[in-house]
Amino acid sequence: MQLLTVDEFSEYIQKNRSVQRYSSSQETKGSHPFWALPRERIDADLHGIYTKLSEILKGIPTGDRELAHLLRTIHKVPQIKRSSDLNIGLVGAQGAGKSMFLSALFDMEGISWSGADGEACTRTVVKFAYFAPNSTSTESESFYAEIKFLDNRKIEEMIREHVKDLKHYQEDVDGSDDDEPRVAQSYEQDEADKRRHDTAREIFTVLFGSEKEFMHYWMSHPTKEFMHFCKLKCLEAMKECGVPDGRNSCIRSGNDAHELMGKIKHFLADVKGVECLWPLVDHVTIRFDHELLKYGAVIIDVPGSGDTNLSRARHVEEIKDTADIVLVFADTLRIASDNSAIDTVQSCVVSRGRDKVKFVATKIDALLKNDLNNCGGETYDHIRNLVQDAGEKARASEDDGDAIKALQLGQYITYLERQLLLRYSTARAAKISSTLAGKLGGRGGADSVKVFHISANNYLEWQSKPMISFRDQPPLPPECTNIPAIRQYLFGLLSPRNFDDVAYHLYNFLPNYLQKIERAINESDRDADLGSLAQEFDRRMDELIKDHLSQAKQLFQKILENTLLKVCADTAVYQKQVDAKLCNEICKFRSPTFNKLMKNRGTLPPKASKAKGLENGCSYNRDFSNIIAPAILKWASTYVDRMQPMRQSLIELAAVMGHTVLSMLNMSSANVMVVERAKKKWKPYRMALKVKMEVLMDEFEKIHKNAVIGGTMEDGRQNCLVATITDQHFDATLDAELPQNSGCHSAKRKNQETRIKFQKRTLTERFSGPNSYFVDDVFKIFYDSSSKNIDNLLDEHFQRIRDIMEQYSASLKDELPITYKVEQGGIDVRADIARAFPKFEKMVADLQKELPNQTRAQDDGTMYLTDMDGASTLATIYAQLSRKRKQGAQDNAKAKVKKERC
Structure with missing residues (x-):
């Protein structure tokens, strides 16, 4: 990162006085051969085969089961069957920056409620998955959300937890212990107990419609009856949301992210003036069209630690367990000392391995007071000297009446200040990565948990306007926000899976389908x-x-x-x-x-x-x-x-x-x-x-x-x-x-x-x-x-x-012969297919050539029994292999003893 001189900056500002908004479509997705495939051509050719064959098969006569089977399964030709989705979990405390990151990742402000509202408040697990616009509907909405509610068992657990929090907090306040007075406890625990109590009251107030109604049920009914009323109220609330009988989910849709978020916000978080049903929600799945989601990523935003209800916290843990890859988020200003985040990383490493866990340091451009002034070193001193020198020249230019020169020097000072922040952020990121590597126990290099240092806010500023003037350009270039780096990392995870899916479709499914066509037009093969x-x-x-x-x-x-x-x-x-x-x-x-x-x-x-x-x-x-x-x-x-x-x-x-x-x-x-x-x-x-x-x-x-x-x-x-x-x-x-004691008089019972x-x-x-x-x-x-x-x-x-x-x-x-008489219409259709069949074969062969170094499994004879001595059951095979293993261990031990004696 070489600094520009004043003269060099003059040429630079001419080109960068105003720049277009950043577009992620310019980014490279990696070097995997999948991205080099002519995907548009593959899709077009597959649809070409589908369209041509569909036209031919339209006229099949009723009762021609063979041709009917081809027509019934032809929709699979252009649809490459995808592998199971790759679940990517986002984990971190409230306020760590996950919601802002999601907006940056998808190039879409408002896709997360916290990001839309500017507050860290998401209380529900949110999944982001793919939806092809108008693929299953003629409606114009392109954003869909499925709100799935907790099942009856988990609702009961949640209610029981809240009742316990309410009941025992009141007992503590009343000092109802029978043999010992209530002693003073820590401020932190008092606040935690109060939060749980307040959350319980809030939820029950929502369920019963008012605090007065809630208190009436709470004071006039035994605990078990109160819990029963709560469950009924939960079912009523779900029904009012449009949940059909026998199901536990409902659908909302919108034309854009903001419209959809307005319809589902009360399922996600606390919203003033709205009955918030997030405590009853299992998770919300938001679907829309985005490349990451299209290629099989499912992003799971896990709530922070704000929800103190233990049953919900355990439920969130269960969902987090489904994540194949985990990104742990923490604020840059406290990440190195954030024991909770470090413990989360270590826990995920234990269960998944280091290669499937990444640490994400957010808000890398955030500064404490005087951070830039206090940073020392030759580079920083040099930039400060340049700033001071440029400032003096700018004032001299103003005195001389050269406003253009003064303006350019002012812009140069802005450039230098941005470079100072960029260098400070880069150096701090390197230091944090080194510190975390030591704390996380890696041996360094590839063995360490990788840390991404990001600024989602800076990245979104690069997309705020169609054209961004130099004055409004964020201090960090888009690539230095590392949002593109995370996207490339995720695409790198998805590329081999998608490549294998394409290869299987071209080398297995299509040849098998062509064989079915060939049998339909060639009776001699039966x-x-x-x-x-x-x-x-x-x-x-x-x-x-x-x-x-x-x-x-x-x-x-x-x-x-x-x-x-x-x-x-x-x-x-x-x-x-x-x-x-x-x-x-x-x-x-x-x-x-x-x-x-x-x-x-x-x-x-x-x-x-x-x-x-x-x-x-x-x-x-x-x-x-x-x-x-x-x-x-x-x-x-x-x-x-x-x-x-x-x-x-x-x-x-x-x-x-x-x-x-x-x-x-x-x-x-x-x-x-x-x-x-x-x-x-x-x-x-x-x-x-x-x-x-x-x-x-x-x-x-x-x-x-x-x-x-x-x-x-x-x-x-x-x-x-x-x-x-x-x-x-x-x-x-x-x-x-x-x-x-049952023997005592009721008035004197002890x-x-x-x-x-x-x-x-x-x-x-x-x-x-x-x-x-x-x-x-x-x-x-x-x-x-x-x-x-x-x-x-x-x-x-x-x-x-x-x-x-x-x-x-x-x-x-x-390959069995047809057992029914083929009508003339079926004969004509088969003749049409036969004329088009060579073209289909050539198109499939040409598509297969697009896959580099693609090899199919060859029969190498390894599946035949070799030295299992006629074993034919798993138990006998296991017994023989166990004996051979033990005998091998004994022979090695004898050889070692003999060698030592020699």
Whole structure:
């Protein structure tokens, strides 16, 4: 960044006196070959094939099922099937700049309510997804929003939380503890309790229509009845929004972002004078046309930490878990010391890996008082000297009456001040990146979490007017705001997925469709024997898949049970540590502190309590997780070791299934030509089986990793294994009703024990009573959830294998002779298709040539059994591979000992 001299600036200002607004269409999307594809030509040719063939097929006679199938499926020719969407989560505290970033990312002010209103207030999860204008509607609106409400279970949890906040805040104010006076607590906790109380009152006031009506129900009905009324009010509110019966969502639309936002703002945030229904909303999906969204990105804007309702906070965590890539936002002025943001990054790194987490420092042009004046260094001093010198020359020019020269020098001073800010921002960004790299534990380079330093406000200023004069030009050039860099990063994530989608469509779908056309116009390629082959294949494969699925479930469950049994032998040791934590810590606190812990489910932030030992906050979920973590890690190590042969075992199982199919074809009564044709058609499906098994193990390893993270609370999130138990224990303890002596006269009835002693006894019994043993419950839930996840995963992937088999069977049935008489109209249509068919083939071949270095999977014979000694079930394959692995380990150990002795 070399500074311009006064003379050089004179030429510069002539070219930049007024510049056009910045357009993101000028940006490059990266070097991936996908962006070099002639996408417009591909789309045009695909639509050309579709249009021509559609015209020919319009006149097919009724009852010609073959041609009707071609017509029914022809819409798939121009529609390239896309991979699943890439979910990109935006995470950060309120006011971190996410909403402004969204407006900059999409080149569209007003697309986020916070960005439109100028306040950080979004309270609902908002997803941004693609909608092609007028693709499904004749209406003019091009912006749509689907508002999905919480289901009944989550609404009930949310209401229960707010009732608890309201009830226990009032108890604290009334000082209703029966054995100890309420002690002073920290200002921070008082404010947090008050916010929760005020939020609860606000929401109930909205539900009941007025505070008077809400207080009437609250004061005149028991808690359970009040909650029932609240649920009815929630259903009424949803119905008034136009939610159809049996559904939990409604639609809003608009011609532009501002119009749409005006219609949905009360679903997103607090808006004065409007009944705000955001507490009932699961998430809002906003759809419109944008390149990022078109190519498969779904942007998920996660609310900041302003919502103190625990059930909603947990719900937000669940949605955040669906993000494949996470961008963590923090304000530049405090990012290096923002422990919350740093902890969020570390948590996301644990669950996703460093390459899928990015840190975003916002407002890089923001300055504290005298920042620029205090920055020292040769470069800054040089710029200041130039500013001072130019100022003196400008004043001299004014004295001489040379207004033009004075104006140019004034513009030069503006240029220098902008350069000073640019250099300061760049240097500060480099320093912050270095500091964060050390805090985040990376080894540097590619191993560190990348930090994007952005200024969304500066970027939007470059788009504020069609032409921007030098005086109004923002201090940072568009590329230095790093909004284009983030866009390029996201396009880089999307490009390989889109390239693979195009390649699959051109190399797989279109050739298969052409084969169907060719069979329709060429009767000689049909053979009735293929029908008997297909029927036999269906029968054998249905039995085979059921059998192998059952074997897989049994083997996976057996390994899970055996490895957990070794850990469960030490549960008494872990339970003893849990009991010590309860008796020596939690139950030692006085009544107000104990109830505060129960109310907050064992977790308090720093400064929330003045009680001894809680000054820096606490998380008993983390403490309990730390107690059982050695057991979980011990299990994980054993489990990984036992599962190591499984990947190759599943690949060999795919080979067994492929071998079974080939054997069945060889043993069929069909003639040799039919069998050879069926074998040739089987090759790509056989390779697909291997791929499915590889993907199965990839998904299994992800489930295993998440189970370990949830069990150890390694990522620090409250949605962890022990929380599924402790939440219930803490809530039940807080809500426990104190029993009374039934033998006493009602007027003289006394409590058997004080309320706080009863609560502490209740908590202890729930953790280690005769019917509950906390550590056992933890491992039972761990086993049940792991077992369920494994079964679901196997069901899902074996269904995909079944789909492969059904596709192969359908390909055989497609070549059966027509069993009905083809009418003259059908003959004429087939003749027209035959004349156009060579052109279709050439167009597809030409399109395939547009894909560079595209290779199709070749049959390399690796799917045949090699040295499995006739093993035909997953259990026998796994057993043989396990023995070979153990024998290999023993041989290596013997060789090592022999070498050391020599």
